[in-house]
Amino acid sequence: MSKTVRLGAGMAFWGDSVQPAIRMVERGEIDYLCCDHLAELTMSILSKQKDRDPERGYTPDILDLLRGALPGCVEKGIKIITNSGGANPRGAAAKIAGLAKELGISGIKIAVVLGDDLSPRIDGLLEQGVDFANMDTGEPLSAVRDRLTHAAVYTGCEGIVEALGAGADIVVCGRVTDIALYLGPLRHEFGWAADDWERLGMATAVAHAIECGGQATGGLFAGGWWETGGLEELGYPIAEVAEDGTAVITKTPGSGGRVDIASLSEQMIYEILDPANYLTADVTADFSGIELTEIGPDEVRITGATGRRAPATLKVNMGYRNGFVGEVQFTYTWPHARAKARRGIEFLERRLARAGFTASGTHVEYLGQTSMWNDRVSVPDDPDLPEVVVRYAARCPDQAEARKVFTESVPLYNNGPAGVGGIGTRPPLKELFAIWPCLIPREHIVQSVEMVEV
Template structure:
């Protein structure tokens, strides 16, 4: 699994048919932590990705039978609550003797002021702004920790390891370090293994999902299998997928995933190692089998990245459609109508985006898309969205658009009912010296 909401069935099939030792599940994107932190603030029993329970309900018996260990960051903003729910699930299923590890230490939200007093600035990596500009609006602060806690948990006999915000790569390096006895500073093998981990961390993206090099030739996308890495002691591996599943594994699918989100391929920074992808070689060694070699690594960075989030206002938005004839002219007049009414209502916003869905909503101003002024255009969908400082201003967008039904140009439709307000959360990327962060491991035994 590659994100919260990803299909659990391919992971279940992997346990049943894949002959694997570890099932590594990544549930967290950067903004996911903001969502989970918001949930935990409303209910202290929440804050983890609950689809992990769906996964384990269908697979944990087979995992126990086959000796498959589960490594996951589904704990999110509340790993202990997640572990407790997993323990309850095991009891409900009549399973005993299951050891569940909780890996913590990533959450520094309660230590920010103390750390700043010790000289940790938490300056925004992108803008250079000081944390003081958003300090009172922070929702969470979690460090991207490495594999140390996972290794400790496995050494203590854990069958299921539930983490908070570890790196995606750590979910795979932890089991490999444990199995092969690699030292935490075995940079060459850790670097090679990071290449392998990166190839499979996004689930179906390595097996033909989102593949742009021949997606129309990828069979069985509806039953896409997740990738499996058969890793050797030197860190090299053969990538394949669950037997009998859809998708494909070839040089194209694997290489497309390898260049995903790595910036400088010779300096891929992780919490465990600085990996070098520049010498990687891919070789097809059989049907749906690709060998990865040539990766290496150097010493890990002295700092760790922190995922902070803060409240950034609300979105006010409306979507409406105009039909032939003169769809574009009507749409332009409808936008003018809405803007005039908002102006009269004293509307305040930080930014406004107007787009025609299906024409420029993805590309925006990056292409010279001509105005959709075709006289024979059958319909045109307008989306008007504004970043607003509070809920009151955000509500005005829809409220002032409703009169378009009777008062605006003819041929309008699709305004619908009032949409729920969306609160905005923004990310604050920053760094922390690694000596300020220590993983802790607790064991729950069913």
């Protein structure tokens, strides 16, 4: 019988429920539990936390997950691959080692994959000719250099392969690609070369199918959410991968949700741009020939993807401080609630103008009407609406300007249109962070692995 490897998607983002992963360890018969915790904004948050406390900077939910899952993983020989290291992989590994000791677990190896943090290298790389120009606007990095909070490159699976080859039971990464969490175990298990583009391309499609957890099994499903049962106990996806990279996608037995062509088709087109040129750190994948075949209840075979040489550059996301948000929200009641809310905004904007208010951007939304669609839809005034909630937000250069938004809104209680409420107390000021996307030639990036033994 040919070898297969069962990969389980344990987490899809920081804050995701840990229960699907724990249930998967209990009854999913998986070989690897792969946990994705990171998004673009996540790295900015984690970097800010590490600046405040050098021991932080990782996603703490990995400890909640492992408290429930680690004993079962050790008992069954399930290896764990996670990017919960975020801005502090060493710190995450130390905490995981401490948890293992607390649980009475010994004899395991925890690998730390490094090489994604470019923050201390930026000046040197600039001197070497890496310009870090903004991918979207073409602006030079000098536009935000003095406001940078972090810089992380999306690395591939090479470090994970090395860690598993060294006997790691848990592999803790920083900003590897989501796909790398799955390609690493497959390259290790099947002995694929780093330039086995066909298999890597096929496996990338499999990884993409399951990397977002519940999105593959009925979560966020637009095509039939009303007939998808058990969402409150949604089972996360499992890929049983063959040596040629093809796979059967299923989910934890006895769990809620669904795995069928419809649910997987939605996931396959998520965030890929050109399906014939899906760029990752490890391979340029071609999804255009993918075939999905239902072979049983909650079982779909995925075939037909291919791959080509990996891109010459890797993506880098840098975070930078982008001012403060000043915001206020208030409610107007019937009659003419929408008209009164609009007049309330006019009142606020005129007061702000008289106060010399400075902002680089403002936003007005009417909750329940245009908060998601903004100006792309026209909502007629209905004098019989029972109530309207309106929110005003502004991107301000400093805290003093941000405070003006609330200060100038308070007189609405007594001086604006009748029937207002809900302004409440002064909201805490929030600092804004923005992303600077750019590229770096891949020859500048080398991953390394450290090992912690418990």
